[in-house]
Amino acid sequence: MSDSEAGADPTADTVDGNSSIRRVSDWDADRLAELAAEHGTPLYVQDLDRVRENCERLRGAFPDADVRYAVKAHTGRRVLEAVRESGLDAECASAGEVDRALAAGFGGDRLHYTAVNPPARDLDYVAGVAEAEPDLTITVGAVDTLDRLAERGYDGRVCVRVNPGVGAGHHEKVRTGGAAKFGIPYDRAAAAAREAAERFDVVGVHAHAGSGIDSDQLDSHRELVARMGELARELADPSDDEAPVDIESVDVGGGFGVPYKEDAPALDLPAVADATREAVAPLPAGVDLAIEPGRYVVADAGVLLTRVNTVKPTPDERVVGVDAGMTDLLRPAMYDAYHPIRNLGGGRAEDGSDAPAPDARSATPVTVAGPICETGDTLCRNRALADPTRGDLLAVGIAGAYGYEMANQYNSRPRPAEVALDDGTATVARRRESLADLTAVERGATRNRADRTDRTDRTGAGR
Ligand SMILES: Cc1ncc(COP(=O)(O)O)c(C=O)c1O
Numbered sequence: 001m002s003d004s005e006a007g008a009d010p011t012a013d014t015v016d017g018n019s020s021i022r023r024v025s026d027w028d029a030d031r032l033a034e035l036a037a038e039h040g041t042p043l044y045v046q047d048l049d050r051v052r053e054n055c056e057r058l059r060g061a062f063p064d065a066d067v068r069y070a071v072k073a074h075t076g077r078r079v080l081e082a083v084r085e086s087g088l089d090a091e092c093a094s095a096g097e098v099d100r101a102l103a104a105g106f107g108g109d110r111l112h113y114t115a116v117n118p119p120a121r122d123l124d125y126v127a128g129v130a131e132a133e134p135d136l137t138i139t140v141g142a143v144d145t146l147d148r149l150a151e152r153g154y155d156g157r158v159c160v161r162v163n164p165g166v167g168a169g170h171h172e173k174v175r176t177g178g179a180a181k182f183g184i185p186y187d188r189a190a191a192a193a194r195e196a197a198e199r200f201d202v203v204g205v206h207a208h209a210g211s212g213i214d215s216d217q218l219d220s221h222r223e224l225v226a227r228m229g230e231l232a233r234e235l236a237d238p239s240d241d242e243a244p245v246d247i248e249s250v251d252v253g254g255g256f257g258v259p260y261k262e263d264a265p266a267l268d269l270p271a272v273a274d275a276t277r278e279a280v281a282p283l284p285a286g287v288d289l290a291i292e293p294g295r296y297v298v299a300d301a302g303v304l305l306t307r308v309n310t311v312k313p314t315p316d317e318r319v320v321g322v323d324a325g326m327t328d329l330l331r332p333a334m335y336d337a338y339h340p341i342r343n344l345g346g347g348r349a350e351d352g353s354d355a356p357a358p359d360a361r362s363a364t365p366v367t368v369a370g371p372i373c374e375t376g377d378t379l380c381r382n383r384a385l386a387d388p389t390r391g392d393l394l395a396v397g398i399a400g401a402y403g404y405e406m407a408n409q410y411n412s413r414p415r416p417a418e419v420a421l422d423d424g425t426a427t428v429a430r431r432r433e434s435l436a437d438l439t440a441v442e443r444g445a446t447r448n449r450a451d452r453t454d455r456t457d458r459t460g461a462g463r
């Protein structure tokens with residue numbers, strides 16, 4: 001992948017006084033440098049105030065809809081609490097996410113569990129939770145899953161997931177609608193919902209087009225929404241002698257995109273909301289619209305900080321080695337995803353003196369590569385950055401969604417730390433993992449040199 005960096009002009013439109021996208025250029029460079037010095041790198045920084053603003057913007061654009069935060073985008077406790085306090089519900093993809101949402105204070109009436117080929121362990125757990133929290137809703141995309149719930153004695157609230165036959169998203173791998181894996185095919189959905197209503201309290205229908213839908217893909221979104229409106233009307237008022245199904249909501253999924261490229265415009269959320277309402281209408285009396293955004297809530301509230309440790313000119317490219325890799329931020333390796341990168345400086349010139357401030361350096365095409373033993377472990381290729389030197393701090397923007405969440409321990413790399421900013425105050429939300437964490441679940445593993453573990457716990461702020 002080769003990409004080029006545009007100027008750091010925040011071309012954000014403004015809604016209710018809040019910029020609708022926070023660019024990497026909008027973050028306070030000095031504050032980020034302080035955090036990196038104190039907590040080491042790689043380091044995620046997640047700004048809870050920005051999370052709250054994004055929640056407010058969603059609620060403002062969709063005042064009559066039920067807004068459910070897709071927890072998978074960022075499961076941190078502090079984020080979940082901020083989302084709950086902002087009035088959004090929680091949409092969970094696993095028992096683990098339900099557990100986290102409960103711990104963050106979501107009651108059953110604000111919990112939605114979307115089961116995709118759910119492991120027995122997950123169904124056991126959620127059916128158990130539902131006994132104490134009967135207002136919890138389980139979204140089901142296969143008749144087998146309904147049968148498995150019934151086998152567990154569950155007869156509570158069910159939402160039927162539909163495969164709408166239309167998908168969208170930033171990459172083929174995240175286009176969900178139309179993928180056979182998800183949901184009951186549209187033409188069988190009404191019958192499946194009617195059958196399910198004989199055994200469960202069917203309270204809704206659901207579909208999700210995919211993740212990272214931008215303005216160019218709004219036609220697909222509209223098509224999905226229109227089909228779901230039609231399905232709701234068919235259930236409320238069946239044309240044959242079938243009994244109506246009395247649902248409460250039509251969930252048209254999440255997927256609202258955010259601009260990763262510096263010059264890409266932010267999604268016009270009020271316009272998307274208008275288009276959504278128009279496409280779903282008229283909804284039967286008593287049926288509400290629901291949406292379940294993840295990325296939109298948290299993406300631009302997060303940055304990943306990483307330190308340059310190597311600068312290697314080669315005949316073909318200038319390679320800048322950093323301490324964050326695909327294990328910290330998987331998206332570039334997995335989807336060729338673009339993340340904006342800003343050089344915050346702080347490094348040394350070749351003669352050992354302080355390097356000039358990034359603004360005073362020439363824009364130089366570089367490949368930023370991580371420490372993982374994989375060729376695909378790059379954060380960008382051939383991108384113009386203020387020429388990095390060893391010791392510089394780089395801020396990788398729009399990293400708050402599916403960033404820490406997809407981090408892993410490949411190459412035996414402990415996961416990074418994350419700090420949460422709340423009204424400017426930073427606290428460690430997730431501590432940096434140590435070498436001991438790598439073997440914590442391994443039977444028979446003994447720590448023979450604990451002193452080495454301690455060293456990895458240090459900030460790593462050295463150059
Ligand atoms: C069922 C479901 N709902 C909601 C979302 C949230 O998507 P996004 O983070 O793009 O808003 C996803 C992820 O694609 C999903 O699979």
Ligand SMILES: N[C@@H](CCCC[NH3+])C(=O)O
Nearest residue numbers: 072174211212331401402
């Ligand atoms: N992990 C994806 C989004 C997938 C959402 C889950 N269905 C990304 O980083 O873009």
